[in-house]
Amino acid sequence: MVNSYLSRLVRRQAEKYGDKVALKYRDYTTSTWIPVSWNKFANLVDQVAKALVATGVEVQENIGVFSQNKPECFYVDFGAFRDRIVTVPLYATSSEAQVHYIVEDAAIRFLFVGEQYQYDVAYRVQSLGRSLKQIIIFDPTVKRASGDCNSIYFSDFLKLEEDEKWLNEVEARTSASSPDDLANILYTSGTTGDSKGVMLHHSNYEAAFKGHDARLKELGENDVVMNFLPFTHIFERGWAFYCLYKGCMLCINLKPQDIQKTIKEIRPTAMCSVPRFWEKVFAGVHEKINEATGLKKALMLDALRVGKEHNITYLMNGKTPPAVLRMKYKFYERTIYSLLKKTIGLENGNFFPTAGAAIPEKVEEFVHSVGIDMVAGYGLTESTATVSCEWKGDFRIGGVGRVLPGVEVRIGENNEIQLRGGTITKGYYKKEAITKQAFTDDGWFRTGDAGYMKDGFLYLTDRIKDLFKTSNGKYIAPQAIETKLVVDRYIDQVTIIADRRKFVSALIVPEYAQVEKFAREHHITFTSRKDLLENPKIIELFQLRIDTLQQEFAHYEQVKRFTLLPEPFSMERGELTNTLKLKRAVVARNYKDIIDKMYEENVG
Template sequence: MKPLPLYRIYQLMNNMINNHLSVLVHRRAEKYGDKVALKYRDYETSQWIPITWNQFSQTVRQVANALVELGVQEEENIGIFSQNKPECLYADFGAFANRAVTIPLYATSSPAQAQYIINDAQIRYIFVGEQFQYDAAFSVFGFCQSLQQLIIFDRAVVRDPRDMTSIYFDEFLETGKGLPNNDIVEERTSRASDDDLANILYTSGTTGEPKGVMLHHSNYIEAFRIHDIRLVDMTDQDISMNFLPLTHVFEKAWTYLCIYKGVQICINLRPVDIQTTIKEIRPTLMCSVPRFWEKVYAGVQEKIAQETGLKKAMMLDAIKVGKIHNIDYLRKGKTPPLMLHLKYKFYEKTVYALLKKTIGIENGNFFPTAGAAVPDEICEFVHSVGINMLVGYGLTESTATVSCFLNSGYEIGSVGTIMPDVEVKIGEENEILLRGKTITKGYYKKAEATAAAIDKDGWFHTGDAGYLKGDQLYLTERIKDLFKTSNGKYVSPQALETKLAIDRYIDQIAIIADQRKFVSALIVPVYGYVKEYAKEKGIEYKDMEELLQHPKILGLFRARIDTLQQQFAHYEQVKRFTLLPEPFSMERGELTNTLKLKRPVVAKNYKELIDKMYEE
């Protein structure tokens, strides 16, 4: 191999120095100055408040100095237990300047979950967001020997009368005013290296206790490099809506990437408000999970169902034309025929434009989507109407992206093309194995779990099954989640759940099959749609439980399920189902913080209902 020229070595070293998370914000402030870096919504005035790069940088410096004032040491673990707020980023980058490690907790974490993480990581200081997080953290204070102080972001939080140690973020920030400890911060920053630990991200886990995934600065620096190669359309003119929790690697790594690229980040505080905030910001970029697009699809299908005559025909034709133009031609790198192209352009200015404006994405550049399987119908529809959804696949352990769609040449049903310099191979049981500089070095204080996940040749075992077709990656199932019926047949619950969840009447679904003689399902309906249907059909009922047991409602769901599951083998199809009057919940332990089903808990909580479905 030829040695690298000196200019290239200098360029790579310069890149590392300027893109290390300990200095990243400051380097971008030097470049962008008074350009807007962040925005957040003031709920009292309904206004979006801008924060410039210079302000961002200055606040990070103050936080870094205030952390020294607290006595935070290099390589110390610091907790951030909050919903998405600018303060989360201030705390992150202030910690990195001190070579400290940040550990985000989901805003919805229970006291028990918070207690486990605080004790496992021996956290002394934890930043908390609003009242819920404060109450949860304070309630376990006495059970966490390491914990010394809570720092509260929101001034509206009411402290417990017994609380003698907590301070508000503005009070904390005041101790860093004038940068009294800047010499110490600068000295620590000068020692920062790629090998420093940046984050410990605790995966909530559908079984067993959480594992802390260690992500080093080298993981993020490599992620920046390979995304530079792949996402060439991403520039400092883009505006990104920060919607998913910053606790999740998808949004966290994406937000760091946006800072690296100089993208303006608009921080959505309350996930339920996204339909409002997205229209206020009208972003060019936004990470999302498939459920967001499933709801868009369901809304369009509902609209089409309500229309008649010419308007309905026009909407159906627009989707058909878009499919031929974008999927049959452009996706394959072919030029569409002139008449088709002209027709597409007409719909682009009418039907598609109206749809995008209604959602709030008429300025859209591209929209990364991951976290669960994207149903083929959804993927096809979104691309047909000219929305550039980049389907991808990744894990916390891979610093997010392993693969993602290219602008053309993507295959519907796949999770895209492997990222540059990420090695992928298929192992035993068709398990996807990964190797590369974005892959974690292991789990925090869990040597056995690390050894089980990363083999002697450095391959990380994902637990996901799939296959490669050229450089396109396809997922088939989660190996550990494969169900084996009592008849010896294997069933993939995710495949069925993904297929059935696109139905507009189904909100949540849990497939039951393990060691059972056939497949059944627990279904949480979209209650509003069920009520509308009951009204149309003149069905009388006293409560939701009675309505969901009505023969006409059961018949409606039976017909819709049978239509959707036709492509599955007979033994894979849902034979019986139960409609639940209440949704699955995190409070009852049935969902993780990322809203994945905890199957053992569901099986336990609904044992009687499940057993009833298998009675002769």
């Protein structure tokens, strides 16, 4: 019988690597990184596996992990895999309503929580629902509610395994494990409605490992990988599992807001991220260029020009750069590019997978121009992450790479990207009707994304459901416009309004610090942020920048009116998902009065 690979992965790696460091995490009390060896990792996984059996968790039962990124998340995941138990990760920022829904939908009896916020939410959910029996707390500093006599700390949970009789049951379960076992249920963020539980089986991960082995040939045991996206997200989860399978060292970033500090402490060789990370880098570098003068500014601009010509005009297109261009590039590689990478913390970079949203072309060109190997890709929770990805020197600006070996892609009706292969989910948990709708009659998964293939590369155009139709009958692709505008240093967030409207408008969240700096430099006085954003000179500034950025769009696609918002879109108001994707319907509802005002005849 073939057993599940994930059920024995950590123990196999411990036998190979022993006391070599497998994981690191930051201790915030001492500001140091604590190493965990492969041997210790494997022992903790075994302890969790025995404690889960002792607790009474059944084969293929669902347990929850409601935490920010912590090493304990891995101990629970792989301990559960040893026992043929299913883990259901929840985003650390999930609301009480979201947690309640998932706990009840997946019938979770045992929920592991990270810090105080997660415990407080879980405790309230336990009193409201029928499913949740016990909360296990990772952080020993969490204060339990006065009437809580049932929850236990992770250290006490581990003591449940001290009776060796549980080991036989763990070994029996591991020996009976199968690639057909369910491994995870990942609840999607739900930009268009209720969250759905995507079922991922062990076979899905194994197929993903095999496909990545054929593409990511330079990842291995010498790589130091920073984990900063949530482990709840399939991109970071699938990537982290694959890195462990390859013997990499994982450095777990606890607080997302600390990434600029922790990346400099670790100086990783690899890290997966969303385009927003690179947009911030792009904006920061161009701010430095704008502040520079004379020879320094000229050199920085020339370095970007030379890098673009060398890496994109020539190498990307399979051409050999001229000797003079190669010499200039080598000079900037030793000076400006090197200094830039060191300033960010990426001077040891191997490659950096990037996905989760459209990458603005200016940002992608910039990253490749300075010699950083960004690997753009495309995937979904339902495809166990990667559908396609680039590789070093094998990329196209605007593309999302070549389709991963083992995954089949076809372009269906309305240019929809449809998928088939070993990484594709079998469906949504307890949702047969929705599962049926998600697949074509001949068994291909409908992604809902529109795209096309060209020269072996996959290109995305839009979310099919996101296409807007104006009252004049014109179709608008909002993401294409938003991606163009968001690279501007004065713009932080933007959402396009156009559906069933006469023309295109936009709600814009400015980069407040940049706007305030502009106001000081131009002697614009203001009493509040709202007052500042309504100033005619500030509106004129944004109008000029928007007009410049949207020149390539057809007249009917261009933003005609916009409103600058004094507060950013937020998860608290339901405007953003846990993965920071915009919920357009909620934004339209929350800002209805502001939007309606932009379409009044006498405005402007």
